[in-house]
Amino acid sequence: MSRPVLLSAALAAALLLTATPARAQVPAAPDTALGGFLRELADSTDGYFGLAAAPTDTAGLDTVLVDSASRPARRLAAGLAPDYDFNRVDGNTWGGTLTLRDGNQEPGEPGFGRLAGQLARAVGPRTTLGGARYTNRLPAAGGSLALDLWAGRRTDRLDRDDDERALDFLRAFVTGDDASQYLRADGFAGSLDHGHGVWRARVAWRDLWHSPLATTASWNLLDRRLVTPGNLAAAPGRTREAGYALSLRWPWLPLVTEVEYQTASRRLGSDFEYRRTRAAAALDLSLGRVAALVPQFAYGRLTGDAVPQAAFYLGGGTMRSLHRDARAGTGLAVARLELVTAGDLLETLRLPHSGALPLRGAVFGTTSAVWGRDPYTGAVVRGDDWPGRRDWRGEVGVSLLFQSALFSPGSTLRTSCAWPVGPDAGGPRWSVSVSHPLDLLRFAPDTD
Amino acid sequence: MAASTIALFAAVLAAAPSGTARPLPSGPTLAAEDTLHTEVPPVLVRAPRVTLDEILARVERGERRRDSLMTDQRFLVTARLVRTGDARRAPEVLSEWVARVFRKRPDRVRTQILRDYQAGREEKGRPGVKVQLKARGGMDEEIVNFAFRPERRRQFRYRILGRDLVGGHVIYRLGFEPRSLLDPTAPHGVVWVDTNDFVIVRQEVGFDHSPAPPLLEDVQRIVIERTNVDGHWVLHRLLMRAEMSVPLPRVGRSFDFSMRFDDYAINTGLPDSLFAPPAKGKS
Numbered sequence: 001m002s003r004p005v006l007l008s009a010a011l012a013a014a015l016l017l018t019a020t021p022a023r024a025q026v027p028a029a030p031d032t033a034l035g036g037f038l039r040e041l042a043d044s045t046d047g048y049f050g051l052a053a054a055p056t057d058t059a060g061l062d063t064v065l066v067d068s069a070s071r072p073a074r075r076l077a078a079g080l081a082p083d084y085d086f087n088r089v090d091g092n093t094w095g096g097t098l099t100l101r102d103g104n105q106e107p108g109e110p111g112f113g114r115l116a117g118q119l120a121r122a123v124g125p126r127t128t129l130g131g132a133r134y135t136n137r138l139p140a141a142g143g144s145l146a147l148d149l150w151a152g153r154r155t156d157r158l159d160r161d162d163d164e165r166a167l168d169f170l171r172a173f174v175t176g177d178d179a180s181q182y183l184r185a186d187g188f189a190g191s192l193d194h195g196h197g198v199w200r201a202r203v204a205w206r207d208l209w210h211s212p213l214a215t216t217a218s219w220n221l222l223d224r225r226l227v228t229p230g231n232l233a234a235a236p237g238r239t240r241e242a243g244y245a246l247s248l249r250w251p252w253l254p255l256v257t258e259v260e261y262q263t264a265s266r267r268l269g270s271d272f273e274y275r276r277t278r279a280a281a282a283l284d285l286s287l288g289r290v291a292a293l294v295p296q297f298a299y300g301r302l303t304g305d306a307v308p309q310a311a312f313y314l315g316g317g318t319m320r321s322l323h324r325d326a327r328a329g330t331g332l333a334v335a336r337l338e339l340v341t342a343g344d345l346l347e348t349l350r351l352p353h354s355g356a357l358p359l360r361g362a363v364f365g366t367t368s369a370v371w372g373r374d375p376y377t378g379a380v381v382r383g384d385d386w387p388g389r390r391d392w393r394g395e396v397g398v399s400l401l402f403q404s405a406l407f408s409p410g411s412t413l414r415t416s417c418a419w420p421v422g423p424d425a426g427g428p429r430w431s432v433s434v435s436h437p438l439d440l441l442r443f444a445p446d447t448d
Numbered sequence: 449m450a451a452s453t454i455a456l457f458a459a460v461l462a463a464a465p466s467g468t469a470r471p472l473p474s475g476p477t478l479a480a481e482d483t484l485h486t487e488v489p490p491v492l493v494r495a496p497r498v499t500l501d502e503i504l505a506r507v508e509r510g511e512r513r514r515d516s517l518m519t520d521q522r523f524l525v526t527a528r529l530v531r532t533g534d535a536r537r538a539p540e541v542l543s544e545w546v547a548r549v550f551r552k553r554p555d556r557v558r559t560q561i562l563r564d565y566q567a568g569r570e571e572k573g574r575p576g577v578k579v580q581l582k583a584r585g586g587m588d589e590e591i592v593n594f595a596f597r598p599e600r601r602r603q604f605r606y607r608i609l610g611r612d613l614v615g616g617h618v619i620y621r622l623g624f625e626p627r628s629l630l631d632p633t634a635p636h637g638v639v640w641v642d643t644n645d646f647v648i649v650r651q652e653v654g655f656d657h658s659p660a661p662p663l664l665e666d667v668q669r670i671v672i673e674r675t676n677v678d679g680h681w682v683l684h685r686l687l688m689r690a691e692m693s694v695p696l697p698r699v700g701r702s703f704d705f706s707m708r709f710d711d712y713a714i715n716t717g718l719p720d721s722l723f724a725p726p727a728k729g730k731s
Contacts, residue, residue, distance in 0.1 A: 032615065033614050033615025033616070033617070034614050034615055034617045034619075034642065034649075035676075036614075037612070037614040037615075037619065038649060038650065038673070038675075041640075041650060041673075042673060042685075045671050045673070045685075045687060048669065048671075048689075049671075049687045049689065049704055049706065050530075050532075050533075050539055050704075051530050051539045051540075051541060051704070052528055052530040052539075052687055052689075052704035052705070052706040053685065053687055053706060055708070055710075056524065056526040056546060056708055056710060058524075060562075060563065061524075061546060061562040061563060062562075063562065064548075064560045064561070064562060065561045065562060065563070065564055066560070066561040066564075067558070067559075067560045067561075068557070068558055068559040068560070069558050069722075069723065069724070069725060070725070071725075072725065197599040198599070198602075249602070251602065252602070254627065254628065284628050284630055286627060286628065286629050289629065291629065292628065292629040292630050294630070340629070340630060342629035342632070343656075344632075344657060354662075354665060354693060355657070355658050355661075355665040355666045355691075355693075356658055356661045356662040356663070356664065356665040356693030357661060357662055358632060358657040358658060358661055360632065402661070403631070403632055403633060403661075404660070404661050404662065405633070405659075405660045406662075406663075410631065437630040437631070438630070
């Protein structure tokens with residue numbers, strides 16, 4: 001009878017003895033009054049969190065299980081993953097990617113970086129795609145430089161300002177709704193990117209042989225007719241191009257602006273001679289805590305050789321009532337005004353819903369124009385630096401927004417219904433896109 | 449209830465003296481002085497009150513100074529994942545990870561893992577929940593002052609919620625909320641600032657919507673506490689309660705995550721050799 005009691009007492013004493021140092025480890029605040037004030041708040045926290053807030057049991061902590069000092073400073077981590085892609089010019093594309101990276105390198109920190117080798121077979125044109133890509137963060141004054149180097153053969157979009165790769169795959173594979181225009185790119189591309197709080201800058205270089213592609217796969221899972229059966233031909237030739245980009249979050253103003261400039265020159269060994277400039281600005285105005293008003297504007301201008309791979313495209317993210325790449329030219333102007341609700345729409349409407357599905361609503365109006373040489377028809381729409389009054393097209397629409405870290409930080413899944421406005425306006429168009437709230441910006445500084 | 453009230457009332461009536469003359473109380477009597485009056489004249493304070501901008505600037509400087517005063521640290525960190533209890537089952541520690549961490553400027557870190565406990569590991573066929581953390585070299589404790597760093601000032605709107613006089617300290621409670629309404633996952637919160645050092649001593653963070661839908665349904669509460677060790681304010685506890693949208697094996701829907709930092713030794717002059725990898729050929 002007495003033995004279990006003694007054992008229990010001994011165990012309790014041992015537990016108390018081991019628990020005591022843990023309590024003693026909590027350093028007392030130097031000022032009794034302040035310490036007492038903080039302890040009072042901490043006691044309330046203890047009561048709320050219970051077991052999670054309990055002190056550490058230090059019994060058995062005298063043995064080191066793993067010591068980071070015994071690990072090598074650099075560790076090579078390898079990974080192999082299968083790849084699959086589908087679009088109407090390549091058809092099924094099967095392949096795989098082998099990645100090698102510094103296993104001890106934290107994201108965003110300098111190290112050996114990451115090397116990825118990809119090899120894939122495009123069934124439609126019976127060609128092999130692939131290449132090597134190296135990315136790393138290089139230490140630089142006041143931060144780091146993001147290095148991105150690629151060499152190989154790949155399928156690119158003619159619209160270089162808007163890339164919805166994942167959604168294009170789904171549209172092409174499931175419904176045949178993919179309206180992107182494609183070209184083949186062989187060669188090298190590299191960039192250095194530096195972000196420093198309110199500003200971000202990038203320099204880039206590419207030396208690519210561009211060649212046109214034709215549609216090779218006209219099927220899709222739902223066996224629907226392709227929205228865009230053909231594919232706009234790129235101008236074949238070598239493009240040696242230098243690119244610069246700069247963006248800025250303005251101090252004391254909710255304004256973000258950016259400018260991108262690309263230049264290709266025969267003096268650099270390029271087959272094409274052009275200057276391409278794109279500028280955009282976006283305001284983020286809070287209306288109380290109820291809604292955000294977001295005016296955005298983008299302007300683009302191409303001078304020199306009007307090659308399709310350097311043209312500006314309209315549709316999809318830029319004009320939601322149009323299919324992606326529906327209109328194009330050597331000049332582009334887009335202005336959009338959008339009102340986005342701040343609260344959960346379902347909560348506002350008092351509809352039963354889960355907190356895991358917060359939806360916001362938006363109404364928007366857009367006006368846009370392209371001018372100059374149309375790469376689809378070759379016709380020249382009047383306008384030099386600005387479109388004619390009659391060339392503007394408008395739309396109004398509504399969107400449902402769902403923001404999730406599943407897509408990428410800050411990205412929003414948007415379902416929209418947009419109605420064209422004007423004399424030759426058609427019916428409404430539904431679309432799904434993944435974009436950022438300030439979606440006319442391409443190169444905004446990170447919010448962090 | 450009514451019957452007992454009536455009975456009590458009757459007893460009180462019965463106990464009350466029936467005569468008109470009241471007997472004088474035998475003990476001391478409390479008397480109120482109503483003949484003397486005093487009035488303190490208002491004092492007009494001409495000194496300007498410290499503005500919110502000035503407070504924010506001082507917090508920024510205070511946090512920078514706090515960081516600059518430390519060259520090395522040694523502490524014990526405990527990360528714990530707890531399934532919160534409900535009517536059917538008690539709370540349970542699912543995973544606990546304890547490590548001793550040595551840090552030295554600019555970016556040297558050594559981590560010695562002392563405990564790696566998972567509740568499901570010893571039971572065959574049941575999945576365990578593993579907490580794995582990596583210590584980083586900096587001592588600026590961004591998790592405490594993220595909303596008050598100079599590069600983030602433009603992202604948040606601040607206001608003074610209150611002041612507490614605690615001994616010789618004035619503690620400001622400052623609220624912060626995101627300026628932009630475009631990011632529904634941005635946090636808001638309250639910090640307690642000790643104006644003697646202009647250092648954040650406590651923080652509570654919340655979210656209007658789930659910060660990671662659709663996996664997380666809600667983050668109910670995040671509390672971050674600092675403690676003073678040898679005159680240095682350092683991170684002491686981080687506690688979070690969150691709810692998943694679908695129950696996870698072993699974890700369920702609601703869980704607590706905590707990180708506790710104890711047993712600090714600051715500026716003890718940790719040698720560089722402590723961080724060097726062991727020489728090859730030696731065991």
